[in-house]
Amino acid sequence: MIKPTRRSVFFISDGTGISAETLGLNLLAHFPGVEFHQVRMPFIDSPEKARACLPAINKAAQEDGLRPILLMTFVNEDVSVEFCHADALCLDFFKTFIGPLGQELGMLPTRSIGQGRRVVDNSVYRHRMEAVNYSLEHDDGASERHLSEAEVILVGVSRSGKTPTSLYLAMQFGIRAANYPLIPEDFERGKLPSVLDQYRKKLFGLTIRPERLHEIRSERRPNSKYASLDNCRLEVKQAEQLMHRENIRWLDSTTRSIEEIAAKVMQECGLDGHVG
């Protein structure tokens, strides 16, 4: 067995291809030695469009000297079958599982493209949009109104990861996530901003390593006191002391992806999300 150095991967779908890509990247990441050349082919919803993809796939096979890997989510088998003609490894995430699922449920799956999405959308899409708008309006303590509607309120020093986490919670799970910064005045006073007092049960803290915080802040305001390593060390230490004293659950965002932070926050806070 020869270890290849470059391999072309195609994410192909009759829909957005985002499922194929999300799962596919997770799978590929377990082969860290390989340089994957990634190509996205969404909305391939007719046999003609499928056949039009084949030259690019075959060209990649020639250039790499190795057959490409096709990671696919196809609802329509009349389309996906066209890819059997490619010189490639075909893995279809839908086809593999939709049969066993249908058998278990005693039903035939619907086969119209986009059907899936639309079924989910009607009940959930608006909820997600409202949550995104809510998170934007309650970003960085921007609005103290309606904090009672928050499902979770993220607290932490500036640039500890609150904003992307709250947006991800809203966008992916429809969770109304506000965020509220902990600032030097809070540390001097030695207690939480009073507006948060009545929402203690909803609070979740994020912290970050001072060295990383220094890097992030330096990109925004180089050579400022705000970004200095000493100040970052002090703020992080004081924020952690405050959260500890006030009995707020918290985690360190430094080495975690947004997805991980969001999933942890949901687990710790017992949030279910509004996904389907």
Add this chain to the structure above:
Amino acid sequence: MIKPTRRSVFFISDGTGISAETLGLNLLAHFPGVEFHQVRMPFIDSPEKARACLPAINKAAQEDGLRPILLMTFVNEDVSVEFCHADALCLDFFKTFIGPLGQELGMLPTRSIGQGRRVVDNSVYRHRMEAVNYSLEHDDGASERHLSEAEVILVGVSRSGKTPTSLYLAMQFGIRAANYPLIPEDFERGKLPSVLDQYRKKLFGLTIRPERLHEIRSERRPNSKYASLDNCRLEVKQAEQLMHRENIRWLDSTTRSIEEIAAKVMQECGLDGHVG
């Protein structure tokens, strides 16, 4: 074969479970007759934690009178094997594909939990965060500086879907997406805001059905002129005329999910994203 009415589904993973849930929901949506009761079980990273999940699964089987469906992404087989003891249909998205992939690549997969994510993160995480910050700063024409750095600039009337789309492009694909509102003054003048003139190639328009726009705006500002159906009809018509005249590519966001809109924008604008 009896058609069941309620079925419990568990999304289980030694990671965040977000892959399992994303792909799983897409699969389940093809069985619209069934009421799926969904439970999320992330971060199950030891055989002990796995065994602690079994009572809830078996209880669901009893209550439903039908065995639950386990949709899983497990890196660690020592953990996933514990779920064989459950009275359930087990579908493991990783296990099914990681074998064939490894064989094709001539490699054994790494097996440490979270490995995958971390390999991707170092190069991509910061890029995604910068893109999210960029999109927030360039939301709703808030900052005209640095529009030259935008990879795409979404235009459209207020509440046509620009903000969530630009945030999704940033969060999921690391794309710097600005957005710029088309307002009545632009329609009166009969041309684009002059600041956009030099960035014509980056423009992409979103439109929306007037009836839906009226609904969305009415939630924010009920009984206003802004939200009135007549005004929505007029603004949408004028915006579409403007985009047509100025030769701007556009699509209707009304019946599409954010994922679909984002994937279409990327395809039409030839954007690759920065995912791995």
